[in-house]
Amino acid sequence: MKKYALFLGCTVPVRAQHYELSARNVAKELGIELVDMPSASCCGFPMKAVDAETSLLIAARNVALASQMKLDVVTLCNSCTAMLSDAQVQLSNKEFHSKFKQAGFSYPREVKVRHFVRMLYEDIGIENIKKHVKKPLNPLRIMPHYGCHYMRPSQLYGFDNTEVPHTLDELVRVTGANSLEYADKKMCCGGSVLGIDEDLAITMSNHKLTVAKEQKADAMVSICPFCTVMYEDNQRKAEAKFDKQYGIPVLYYPQLLGLSFGLDGNAVGLRFNRIKPDALLGKIAG
C-alpha cells in the first residue's frame, strides 16, 4: 500500500472540505493511505512577498514534520506545493539547513513533496486508475485548469510540459470525459492579485470563464483551492462586471474522478459546490 503524509494548508480544511473529502475517498479506492500531519501550519507562501526567508522557514518546518514521520508529502493546493517543494530543495543546501537548525528545528531525512494529482499520475498511473473507472463520464465536456504552481517553475519541478501541459488532460480523459483543448491553457487564475487589486483579479479569472462558455464546457476542473475561489466563488462578480451569464460548475479533480469510480455525490462532497453541477449529473445519470 502506498502511504503519504497529507499536507492540508490553510484553505482546504476550512473552506474546501469537499476537495479534501473527495481526495481522501478517491485515495481509499486506489489503495493509497493518507496520514495526517499533526501541527502542520500554513505553508508559508503568503509571507513570501514580505520576506522569502521567513516563508521558507515556515515551509521547511512542515516538510520536517513529514520527514519525522518518514513519509513523502502530498499537497492539495498548488501554492503549498510550490512553497514546500522550494523548502525541500533548500533543506539540502548547507547554509539554509543550518539556519533551519538555528531556528530550533531538525530535518532528519530527505522526503519528497508533490501535488496529490501529480502523485496520482506518477505513482498510480493512468492504466491503474483506468481499472477503477466503473462509470465512464463519456458525454461530459471538461475544461482542465492546471494553475501556475502545479508545474511552474520547471526548474523546481521538472514535471509535465510548462508550455503544453498534458497530465491533467490525461487524468480527465481516463474518467471517460472529454478534456477540452483550448488557447491560454496556462493562464493564471488571478488569485495572487486578489488582495492587491480585485478588479484586475476578476478580469483575469473572467478570461477562462469566457472560454469555458464558448466551448460549452459542462464544468471546469481545478486542482487548487485558490483557483476555485477565482472561478467558482467569484464567478458571480465576473458575471456582474462583464454583464455575462456563465453558470459554469467548478469541480475539484478528485470529485470528477470519484464520480467515475461510481462514488455517490455525498462521498465527493458535491453539495458543497457553490455552482450546482445538476445539469452535469443529469447527463451522466442512468
Next chain:
Amino acid sequence: MIDLKNSDPEFKWEIIKKEGGEGLLKCFGCSDCAASCPVRYFDERYNPRKIIRLTLLGMKDIVLSSPFLWFCAHCHACTERCPQGIKVAELINAIKNYAVEQGYCPEGYKIQLDLLQKMGRLYEVEDFDLKKRQRLGLPPIDKTIPDVAKILEHTNILKVLKK
C-alpha cells in the same frame, strides 16, 4: 519622465544581495518576461521589464513606491521564458522583500502576518468548522500552531514591519 539625477547607484547591489535577486545584472531588456506575463496581458500598468530596467538604473523611489510592483502574481510564466535564465518572478519577489524592509508593505500582507502570528494559519478554525469536519468524517485539525509565531520572532520580520 525618468531623471537619472535621482539615481541611487547602490540600489541594484542591494537587490542582488537579496534572496532571489542574484540574476538582476544578466537582464538585457528583451521583454520576453513582459510578453509572457498574464497580468500585463490584462493591465499594462504592470510590466516586469520596466521594473527591472528601473532597478538597474537605480530609480529606487519610483520602483519601491509603485503600487504596480505588487501586481506580480508570482506565476513564473516569465521565469520559464527568460533567455538569460533569470528567475524573474524570484527577482521581482526580491524587490518586494526589499520594499518591505524600506517601509513599503501593502496592508493586506500586514493583516496576514498578524493572523499567522496569532494562529499559524490564515483562516481561523472555529468550533463550527470542527463540527462540520466531524460530520463529514474528516479528522480534527489544530486551531493554533504556535511554532509559526516562533519563526516570525526568530527572523525579526515583525520588528522590520513596525519600523
